Amino acid sequence: MNTPINLNHEVEQCFSAQGPLARQWPGYVPRDGQIHMAQAVTQQIQQGGSLVVQAGTGVGKTFAYLVPALLSRERILVSTATKALQEQLFSRDLPALLSVLGIQVQVALLKGRSSYLCVHRMEQTLHQGLLPDPTAVVMLHQVKRWSGVTRSGDVSEVPGLEEQSGLLPLVTSTRENCLGSDCDHWQSCHVNQARREAMQADVVVINHHLFFADWQVKESGVAELLPSVRVVIFDEAHQLNEVGTQFLGVSLTSSALLDLSRDLLVGGLAHAKGLASWQDLASSLQKATKDWRLSLPREPASARHRWRDDGPESVRPEEWAPPWQALDEQLSLCENALQAVAQVHPELERLLDRAQALRATWRLFSSPCDQGVRWAETALGGQIGVHQAPLDLNQSVAGLWGDAPVVEVGDPPPKTWIFTSATLGADDQLKWFTQPCGLSHARTLKVQSPFDYPEQGVLFIPTDMVEPKDPLHSEQVAVLATNVARQLGGRTLVLTTTNRALKEIARILGEDLDQPGDPQVKSQGQHTKRQLMNWFQQGGSPEDPRGCVLVATASFWEGFDVPGDALQAVIIDKLPFAPPDDPLMQAKAEALQSQGKNPFIELHLPDVAVSLQQGAGRLIRTQSDKGVLVICDRRLASANYGKSLLASLPPMRRVLTRAQLEQAMLELGLTKSCTRA
Secondary structure (H helix, E strand, C coil): CCCCCCHHHHHHHHHCCCCHHHHHCCCCCCCHHHHHHHHHHHHHHHHCEEEEEEECCCCCHHHHHHHHHHHCCCCEEEEECCHHHHHHHHHHHHHHHHHHHCCCCCEEECCCHHHEECHHHHHHHHHHCCCCCHHHHHHHHHHHHHHCCCCCCEHHHCCCCCCCCCCHHHHECCCCCCCHHHCCCCCCCHHHHHHHHHHHCCEEEEEHHHHHHHHHHCCCCHHHHHHHCCEEEECCHHHHHHHHHHHHCEEEEHHHHHHHHHHHHHHHHHHCCCCCCHHHHHHHHHHHHHHHHHCCCCCCCCEEEEEECCEECCCCHHHHHHHHHHHHHHHHHHHHHHHHHHHHCHHHHHHHHHHHHHHHHHHHHCCCCCCCEEEEEEECCCEEEEEEECCCCCCCCCCCCCCCCCCCCCCCCCCEEEEEECCCCCCCCCHHHHCCCCCCCCEEEEECCCCCHHHHEEEECCCCCCCCCCCCHHHHHHHHHHHHHHHHCCCEEEECCCHHHHHHHHHHHHHHCCCCCCCEEEECCCCCHHHHHHHHHCCCECCECCCEEEEECHHHHCCCCCCCCCCCEEEECCCCCCCCCCHHHHHHHHHHHHCCCCHHHHHHHHHHHHHHHHHHCCCCCCCCCCEEEEECCCHHHHCCCHHHHHHHCCCCEEECCHHHHHHHHHHCCCCCCCCCC
């Protein structure tokens, strides 16, 4: 593909009031912000180099980068943070836009290995019958039936198979357990098929996890694809640093050890029965893993623990060392048993490689940390892991994006990198994003939202509440949320900063909203995020459409997209400061202090500002949306830093009392009689 000389003109025409977008969609209205962003992307494609764009909600950033990229006739790679947006781009946005533009190109969707059915492992699981529960047995047979008709092999197509299902690792592969060309299904492998299609496509849609996983190990095909691509676009780029450091680090997890024990038993019995005591080896490794998990505190259920040279700070060495050493001993026994039979079958060779790799990682964590930061982590579900990662991407990606390009006349432009999100930082240079991602040389642009926030939304900060650290705070948040939800007939999203607050607020709301006609209350964890969002969007289930109140934390601060009247209030329990004992934040703060900088100003405040922007951004999703944003943290109104955080929020009209809040909801028309979206 060659970039057309008149690309600027083509892009301007496309977004004009008489252009193809307007002809296709009668309701289309040119937006200054969208056009401004599209012009900036066009210029960057023509000259090469890096562009970072913060585009407020409603700008239409997807079309603002897709239109110039597609019209450039260059080969394009688009990466997103979530599979949901990846699917939306591939299934909805790209086909619609290509039809409007009259462009015929080949588009491919490429996900990681864990998204594709592995026929070998599915058949192995069917034969062995080692399943966790009867529900998994039923689902396995459903996967088997689906495997006979699917073309893509994407397991998201299987009805009822959730992302958290324990069956998924048994019917998909990893880089470690894939048999490669030794597999009987190698030629028809769904992973290989997806990679072949990506290599032949003009536009490839991937996700950030796959980008960095492949960049690290050069395994999935992206590394082969990248040199031939001229335009690379990262949407939802605010997650890039977190995802990238995760993949550039190293981890040893209880789930990886349990996976090895399960596959060791299956593989040993299938290919080397009687040559080792596979049952004893697997059971001993499972026990050692369980004992290791129990060495870390169980409360809170999800927590990070800073590392010292001999283990996590939260555990005494005499409690950590025995189970930690037992892990090495069991891995050594597994390694010895596999070495004796590895030549019998390729699957046993892969098992040996995995055991050796896990033991090498164990040795790494048994030696002092010489770079980055190290921590232990407990997660919901009882999992445990130890991790080591760089503090940011800055050093690791040096040279990947390239410096500011210097192009001689007649030379083709270098690769173009576009990074965009609604939240990349509060300052004009977007330093919160550019500095850790090694993009200090990049051109930056901030495009404001077209929404009329003073007319569409109201901000309330209840200064009569106790301090957030007070034990009564969650109860007071729940009481306020109850009153708001009753006035609105549900339509309320409560975002919390901790799991403890989530449970407490959800409990009180459930007890208070128990009168006939009161809204239904659900909380994160009861269903998948997609199911909860659909339930909320519909105002409840068809059998019980009373309106909805959802209490959530973590991932629901972003990517929860419910436009229309179904969501009319977002209540945030407190400012989302990272826990003071979070090892990653501690290490970053220490690094800043060593440079003579103020960690609170340089690190903590920008992080809070971006998180607040994400949470507040759930409320107003279209130009017709209306609603109230309530932030139950008096520090936002009283602390010296409150003004800078307020400036990062959408410029909604502010009310000062609860009576004014109720009056504002009436004035905005937010009543039970509103038509549900």
